[in-house]
Amino acid sequence: MPNKILFCATVDYHFKAFHMPVLEWFKQQGWEVHIAAKGELELPFVDRKFNISIERSPFHSNNVKAYRELKAIIQQQDYNIIHCHTPMGGVLSRLAAQPARKQGTKVIYTAHGFHFCKGGSLLNWMLYYPIEKRLSSMTDCLITINTEDYQLAVTKKFKAKRIAHVHGVGVNTTHFKPLQKLDKWRLRQELDYRTDDFLMFYAAEFNRNKNHQLLIHALAAIKEAVPHGRLLLAGKGPLLEESQALAERLGVGSMVHFLGYRTDIDRLLPMCDVAVASSLREGLPVNLMEAMACGLPIVATRNRGHSELVIDGENGFVLEPTDMELFADRLRKLSESLELRQRMGATSADIVKKYSLPQVAHELSEIYKPWMEQPKDNLGVLQLAVQ
Structure with missing residues (x-):
């Protein structure tokens, strides 16, 4: 019988977006890889995929059905390891895995950002x-x-057998990297931007947490000082139309470019001058790590994920989400100084190295290996699988 691992999350796209190198690595080790999540995506490196009834809301009645589905799957499949992701994926799969865990199955949960955190709402706590x-x-x-999450889990004495800190899901620094000046200008011309445009980039779903309104207000505040400023917003979501209307109302409709859902972020980011991020909560945002790998300075709101990546005054600026005027001032300051952008961007590229795919892969492999039923020396190196 082959060794088997089950990965569980709320939606299957989570694995396509963040965990394909890990799935590939397990296949290279001869393991059978299963996925349990909502959705019908076809994923490579997956032997079996279970489309379960799981929902994001903890109050949705479908989650009772999803728990039963997971319990039956785990009972039938006899997994060596179960690795859970996302809040509801983590709750339901850990509950469903208890009988198997008593028989030796190892259960791992990755917290992609606890819903309770410093400054978080009392309800969430x-x-x-x-x-x-x-x-x-x-x-x-x-x-x-x-x-912050690691220290919280340790100081609050969470009872997991091991509490580990891994540097996110990894950023692919071979895809996301800086461009030379001539290549940047050539790409801008291809995409109908001027060489002297000041391009600010943000990729995020249009929802309340991502707080796009702050960026649009900040751009409106500097539209006279930075007439060639262009805010590039990639993504879709329930607040897209509201954000478009706000841009028109503030007189910056022509300066805000709503790009929709994009699969070419690695092409768009390197031609920009600054990455911006306005969200209220983040665990460890991949969009900022990708921007840093492209050598961009960052202007971001203060939360645990942004503060982990951005050192104020070093590779960008970290500001309170209510301080639109200071946010606008920092954008103006960066627009006026190529030297400042280059210095901060170089620092970003240096900081992000510890969040690279090879580094994260090495950290994960050190967690997996003790529970894989073969000598460590016979295991391939996860670091190599993702380079």
Whole structure:
């Protein structure tokens, strides 16, 4: 019988977006890889895929059905390792895995950003904190992806057998990298931007947490000082039309470019001057790591994920999400100084190295290897699988 691992999350796209190198690595080791999530995506490196009834909302009745589905799958398949992702994926799969865990199955949960955090709402602390703390006792390894979550899990004495800190899901620094000046100008011309445009980039779903309104207001505040400023917003979401209307109302409709859902972020980012991020909450944002790998300075709101990546005054600026005027001032300051942009961008590229795919792959392989039923020396190196 082959060794088997089950990866569980709320939606299958989560694995396509963040975890394909890990799935590939397990296949290279001769393991059978299964996925349990909602959705019908066809994913490479996956032997079996279960489309379960899981929902994001903890109050949705379908989650009772999803729990039963997961329990039956785990009972039938006899997994060596179960690795859970996303809040509801983590809750339901850990509950469903308890009988198997008593028989030796190892259970890993990656917290992509606890819903309770410093400055978080009382409701989130009351709802999510006791659940996560209780479920930690059903976890062999709790993986956190930022320092604040790691310290919280340790100081609050979460009962996981091991608490680990991994530097996110990894950024592909072979795809995301800086461009030479001539290549940047050539790409801008291809995409109908001027060489002297000041391009600010943000890739995020249009929802309340991502807080696009701050960026549009900040651009409006500097539209006279930075007439060639262009805010490039990639993504879709429920607040897209509201954001478009706001840009028109503030007189910057022609300066805000709504790009829709894009699959060529690695082409767009390097031609820009600055990456911006306005979200209220983040675990460890991939969009900022990708921008840093492209050698961009960052202007971002203060939250645990942004503060993990951006050192104020070094590779960008970190500001309170309510301080639109200071956010606008920092953008203006960067628009006026190529030297400042280059210096901060170089620092970004240096900082992001520890978040690269090879580094994260090495950290994950050190977690997996003790539970893989073969000598460590016979295992391939996850670091090589993702370079």
